[in-house]
Amino acid sequence: MEKKTTVTLKNLALRLNLSVSTVSRALNNHPDISAHTIQRVKELAEKLNYVPNLFAKGFRSHRTHILGVIVPNISHLFTSTLLKGILVEAEQNGYRVIISESNNEENKQTEMLQTMMQFGADGILLSLAKKTKSIHQVLETLQRIPLVLFDKVSEKVPCTQIVINEEEAAFNAVEHLIGLGKKRIAILKETENSFNSEKRFQGYKRALKTYNIPLDLKLVQSTEDISLNNGKRLTNVLLSQKVRPDAIFAITDNAAIGAIKALNKFNVRIPEDIAVVGFSNSINSTIIQPELSTVDQPGERIGRIAAKSLIDEINHPNKELISKTIEIKTNLIVRDSSFKAI
Amino acid sequence: MEKKTTVTLKNLALRLNLSVSTVSRALNNHPDISAHTIQRVKELAEKLNYVPNLFAKGFRSHRTHILGVIVPNISHLFTSTLLKGILVEAEQNGYRVIISESNNEENKQTEMLQTMMQFGADGILLSLAKKTKSIHQVLETLQRIPLVLFDKVSEKVPCTQIVINEEEAAFNAVEHLIGLGKKRIAILKETENSFNSEKRFQGYKRALKTYNIPLDLKLVQSTEDISLNNGKRLTNVLLSQKVRPDAIFAITDNAAIGAIKALNKFNVRIPEDIAVVGFSNSINSTIIQPELSTVDQPGERIGRIAAKSLIDEINHPNKELISKTIEIKTNLIVRDSSFKAI
DNA sequence: CTGAAAGCGCTTACAG
DNA sequence: CTGAAAGCGCTTACAG
Numbered sequence: 001m002e003k004k005t006t007v008t009l010k011n012l013a014l015r016l017n018l019s020v021s022t023v024s025r026a027l028n029n030h031p032d033i034s035a036h037t038i039q040r041v042k043e044l045a046e047k048l049n050y051v052p053n054l055f056a057k058g059f060r061s062h063r064t065h066i067l068g069v070i071v072p073n074i075s076h077l078f079t080s081t082l083l084k085g086i087l088v089e090a091e092q093n094g095y096r097v098i099i100s101e102s103n104n105e106e107n108k109q110t111e112m113l114q115t116m117m118q119f120g121a122d123g124i125l126l127s128l129a130k131k132t133k134s135i136h137q138v139l140e141t142l143q144r145i146p147l148v149l150f151d152k153v154s155e156k157v158p159c160t161q162i163v164i165n166e167e168e169a170a171f172n173a174v175e176h177l178i179g180l181g182k183k184r185i186a187i188l189k190e191t192e193n194s195f196n197s198e199k200r201f202q203g204y205k206r207a208l209k210t211y212n213i214p215l216d217l218k219l220v221q222s223t224e225d226i227s228l229n230n231g232k233r234l235t236n237v238l239l240s241q242k243v244r245p246d247a248i249f250a251i252t253d254n255a256a257i258g259a260i261k262a263l264n265k266f267n268v269r270i271p272e273d274i275a276v277v278g279f280s281n282s283i284n285s286t287i288i289q290p291e292l293s294t295v296d297q298p299g300e301r302i303g304r305i306a307a308k309s310l311i312d313e314i315n316h317p318n319k320e321l322i323s324k325t326i327e328i329k330t331n332l333i334v335r336d337s338s339f340k341a342i
Numbered sequence: 343m344e345k346k347t348t349v350t351l352k353n354l355a356l357r358l359n360l361s362v363s364t365v366s367r368a369l370n371n372h373p374d375i376s377a378h379t380i381q382r383v384k385e386l387a388e389k390l391n392y393v394p395n396l397f398a399k400g401f402r403s404h405r406t407h408i409l410g411v412i413v414p415n416i417s418h419l420f421t422s423t424l425l426k427g428i429l430v431e432a433e434q435n436g437y438r439v440i441i442s443e444s445n446n447e448e449n450k451q452t453e454m455l456q457t458m459m460q461f462g463a464d465g466i467l468l469s470l471a472k473k474t475k476s477i478h479q480v481l482e483t484l485q486r487i488p489l490v491l492f493d494k495v496s497e498k499v500p501c502t503q504i505v506i507n508e509e510e511a512a513f514n515a516v517e518h519l520i521g522l523g524k525k526r527i528a529i530l531k532e533t534e535n536s537f538n539s540e541k542r543f544q545g546y547k548r549a550l551k552t553y554n555i556p557l558d559l560k561l562v563q564s565t566e567d568i569s570l571n572n573g574k575r576l577t578n579v580l581l582s583q584k585v586r587p588d589a590i591f592a593i594t595d596n597a598a599i600g601a602i603k604a605l606n607k608f609n610v611r612i613p614e615d616i617a618v619v620g621f622s623n624s625i626n627s628t629i630i631q632p633e634l635s636t637v638d639q640p641g642e643r644i645g646r647i648a649a650k651s652l653i654d655e656i657n658h659p660n661k662e663l664i665s666k667t668i669e670i671k672t673n674l675i676v677r678d679s680s681f682k683a684i
Numbered sequence: 685c686t687g688a689a690a691g692c693g694c695t696t697a698c699a700g
Numbered sequence: 701c702t703g704a705a706a707g708c709g710c711t712t713a714c715a716g
Contacts, residue, residue, distance in 0.1 A: 006486070008693060019703045024695060032701060049482065055401045055462040056693035060708045064397060066440075066461075075426040075642075077419050084417040087443055096461060098408075099441045101429055119408075119438060120397040140391060144348065228625075257629055264631075283570075287599055287629045289606075300417075350709060361687045366711060374685060398709035402692045 007050045016040060027052070058120065065095050067310060068116030068124040072104045072152065077282050078299050079127075082151060085303020086125060093311050095122070102129040110137040117144060123310045128152040130194055142321060146313035150306035153195055158321045160313065162306040162328070166196055169295045169330045170203025171210075173277045174249055176293075176332055178211050180339060182247035182275055186219040188234050188255045190226050197226070200251045200279065219245055226251060231258020239266060246274055247338075253278040257288045260337060264289075275338040290336035297330060349392045358382060369394070400462065407437050409652060410458030410466040414446045414494065419624050420641050421469075424493060427645020428467060435653050437464070444471040452479040459486060465652045470494040472536055484663060488655035492648035495537055500663045502655065504648040504670070508538055511637045511672045512545025513552075515619045516591055518635070518674055520553050522681060524589035524617055528561040530576050530597045532568050539568070542593045542621065561587055568593060573600020581608060588616055589680075595620040599630050602679060606631075617680040632678035644670055 009027075013020045018037070026033045026041035027050075044050075058064035067090050071079050083099065090097045098121065102109035109129045114137070116124050123146040126138065135156050141147055142159055150162040177185050187204050190197035201220075208215055218241060221234040231250055235258065238245055250256035256278030260270060268274050270290050278285060278294040285292035305326060351369075355362045360379070368375045368383035369392075386392075400406035409432050413421050425441065432439045440463065444451035451471045456479070458466050465488035468480065477498050483489055484501055492504040519527050529546050532539035543562075550557055560583060563576040573592055577600065580587055592598035598620030602612060610616050612632055620627060620636040627634035647668060 010693075020693085021695080021704075022702055024693095025702090028695085034701060037701080051456060051460050053401075053462060053693055054457075054460040055397055055406060056708090057695080058708095059395075059397045059401050059692095059710095060694055060696095062708075073426075074429060075419070075422040077417070077422070080417040080419070080422040083441075084415075084443070087416060087441070091442070096440050096442065096457060098438050099425075099429070100433070100438065101426070114393060115396075115438060118393050118396040120395060284626060284629050287626050289631045352709075362709085363688075363711080364686055366709095367686090370711085376685060379685080395709055398692090399711080400692095401694095401708095402710055402712095404692075 006053075007045075007048045008053070012041065012044055012048070012050060016044060062120075064120040064122055066119065066121045067095050067097050067307065068112075068119070068121035069097055069099045069126075070102055070109060070112045070116070070124070071099070071127045072102055072129050074099065074101050077284075078280055078297065081299030082127070082303040082306075085300035085305075086307045087303075088300070089304040089307035089311070093307075095307075095311065104130045106132050106134070113137050113141045117141060121145065123147065123314045125150060125306050125310055128154055128195075130192075146310055146317065148306050148310040148313070150302060151196075153325075155323075158323045160309050160324045160326065162302055162309065162326050163195075164297055164302065164328045164330050166199030167203040167206070169279070169332070170200035170249070170251070171207045172203075172332050173279070173293075173295055174204050174207035175211070176334065177247040177249065177275055177277060177338065178207065178213070180247075180271070180275060183213060184216070184219060184243065184245045185213070185247040185249060186221060186238050186245035188221050188223070188226065188231055188248065188250040188259065190251070191222040191224050197251055204249060218243075223255075226255050228254040228258040228261075231255030232262045233258075235259040235262035239263075239268070244274070247271075248274060248276045250276070250278050253280040253282045253285050253292060253294055256292055256294065256337075257284055260288050260290070260292065271336070271338050271340060277332075277338050281333055285333075285335070288337075290340070293335045293338035294333055295330050296333050298328065302328060348395075349387075349390045350395070354383065354386055354390070354392060358386060404462075406462040406464055408461065408463045409437050409439050409649065410454075410461070410463035411439055411441045411468075412444055412451060412454045412458070412466070413441070413469045414444050414471050416441065416443050419626075420622055420639065423641030424469070424645040424648075427642035427647075428649045429645075430642070431646040431649035431653070435649075437649075437653065446472045448474050448476070455479050455483045459483060463487065465489065465656045467492060467648050467652055470496055470537075472534075488652055488659065490648050490652040490655070492644060493538075495667075497537075497665075500665045502651050502666045502668065504644055504651065504668050505537075506639055506644065506670045506672050508541030509545040509548070511621070511674070512542035512591070512593070513549045514545075514674050515621070515635075515637055516546050516549035517553070518676065519589040519591065519617055519619060519680065520549065520555070522589075522613070522617060525555060526558070526561060526585065526587045527555070527589040527591060528563060528580050528587035530563050530565070530568065530573055530590065530592040530601065532593070533564040533566050539593055546591060560585075565597075568597050570596040570600040570603075573597030574604045575600075577601040577604035581605075581610070586616070589613075590616060590618045592618070592620050595622040595624045595627050595634060595636055598634055598636065598679075599626055602630050602632070602634065613678070613680050613682060619674075619680050623675055627675075627677070630679075632682070635677045635680035636675055638673045638675050640670065640672070 223230040281296035623638040
């Protein structure tokens with residue numbers, strides 16, 4: 001097979017003995033153009049498989065219909081559900097999506113924000129890198145094109161932010177454990193509290209306070225990277241202490257699964273001896289034995305709302321930058337790891 | 343905070359009392375321009391936070407440095423590892439990536455191929471939708487811009503294709519089971535054999551033949567959607583038969599995990615009574631109890647090689663379209679679900 | 685060393 | 701109903 005060359009308006013015009021202007025108008029169904037001409041033009045366009053160059057189009061109209069998306073790490077299941085929501089919503093509104101990773105590095109994030117602008121993205125969806133110390137470039141970007149934060153957000157940025165009810169969700173999870181009679185509830189969280197970790201920790205503390213349970217720092221275990229393996233490790237630390245916890249609230253499913261693995265290894269009964277609750281409702285939470293109680297974090301929904309909000313802002317630009325937080329409610333899903341139905 | 347307006351070459355030129363040409367050259371370090379001028383231009387550009395409009399640039403040079411990626415479904419963990427590889431490799435070569443989903447629908451895929459071209463993507467990475475009956479649009483696209491197939495491929499398309507050694511990997515997995523003394527090895531596969539399912543089934547059959555085990559169609563279980571739940575369901579079917587299998591080879595980890603769940607429920611001993619092997623080495627495979635033996639499918643590596651191949655073709659375009667398959671070797675990872683070390 | 689001009693593919697206000 | 705011309709932001713061959 002041979003390669004083909006690109007068909008342009010000029011090509012069509014030449015072949016049809018028309019001007020480029022007329023061809024352009026015909027393809028766009030301009031009312032001025034005669035039905036006959038429109039038909040001739042469209043037939044040839046079809047025949048030659050003409051595809052308009054959206055680059056030229058967007059370049060002229062200052063609208064590219066591209067949304068830029070920056071996430072810390074694409075290869076997390078939760079991230080991919082966020083992305084799915086973004087793709088679906090973008091698609092429905094005629095937008096394409098450029099995706100890139102910051103790898104949780106601030107430099108990378110800054111660089112990506114710049115390239116997104118260079119590519120003429122109409123707007124940007126950003127989930128902040130964990131190590132974002134300075135939000136300078138974020139503000140710089142925000143002053144030029146619409147930008148919406150989602151999932152990993154920061155109150156310092158005056159823009160629309162899409163989050164779940166982190167604090168309340170954590171409160172509910174811990175309250176659930178307290179309701180089951182648990183009194184020594186440990187938490188597995190991040191060392192450098194990210195927005196999410198911080199909020200969930202606050203919810204944990206408020207629940208304890210509400211039910212008059214003193215905060216015991218021995219039960220507060222932190223780690224740099226809240227992964228499955230670190231969940232295991234921190235649980236081993238908890239088990240080695242003189243007084244063991246009777247419940248573990250992990251701020252991610254992965255850490256919770258690590259906890260269950262550690263408990264299973266030492267034949268600790270779940271939930272009778274130690275109950276476990278996670279956060280995310282990832283697919284993994286139903287694979288582990290016993291199945292994990294967890295907060296359902298509706299990734300696709302968050303992605304859709306984030307994309308929708310951004311597209312709204314693109315269509316109705318604000319003169320001033322304003323903060324606005326959209327909080328999405330979550331539900332606690334109770335499974336065998338915290339409450340075993342008989 | 344106030345919004346800012348876009349800074350262009352013209353802006354800079356006006357302020358500096360220079361021509362647009364000179365400013366352009368200065369920013370690109372053209373040897374003709376004096377060091378002094380270069381400095382002046384760059385300082386102002388820095389100060390005003392000038393970002394070149396890559397759209398205008400690409401529009402002129404016919405190179406957008408955008409790669410289009412189409413996958414059936416973004417919210418699968420394996421897909422996201424493929425995407426990670428693509429992003430990393432693209433990034434290293436100065437390319438941005440537009441990602442979209444075909445949702446396993448041929449219409450959607452066709453539409454996406456067109457938009458990718460309209461956006462002036464320099465090349466396309468495509469993982470075929472399951473229900474791709476006609477490859478007409480794929481061929482049409484291929485005749486215009488470089489296109490590389492990965493993961494879900496088709497021998498009908500004359501282009502570079504990146505796959506794993508599907509057939510051999512399946513052969514090895516089944517051979518492993520045979521080596522453990524298993525004789526009644528069931529397979530869980532797809533009804534309408536996709537490229538992957540077909541190859542894996544072939545490997546299964548070749549292994550049986552090699553070791554003189556007759557193919558028993560009762561042990562060949564197929565399903566439309568090779569998911570966890572269908573893995574469970576098909577395993578229940580197998581268990582209900584007069585003569586049970588002594589091993590199950592599932593062509594996906596999810597189906598294998600479903601199988602394990604079903605076996606656990608009926609207290610079938612794994613691997614003594616029935617051994618299980620999956621395919622993918624997804625994170626789930628180490629969460630299930632017992633941990634799953636599986637074929638390690640190096641997603642990130644496949645993604646990287648696919649992106650690399652595409653970028654190579656963009657840089658060295660071929661006149662003729664040629665088929666070329668790059669096969670990536672895989673390893674079988676043996677865990678407790680097939681062989682329990684004592 | 686610097687500038688004026690053409691052109692990438694398209695749209696649209698202005699003329700006729 | 702149709703066309704010639706300008707312009708989106710940039711680069712580059714051509715002049716000087």
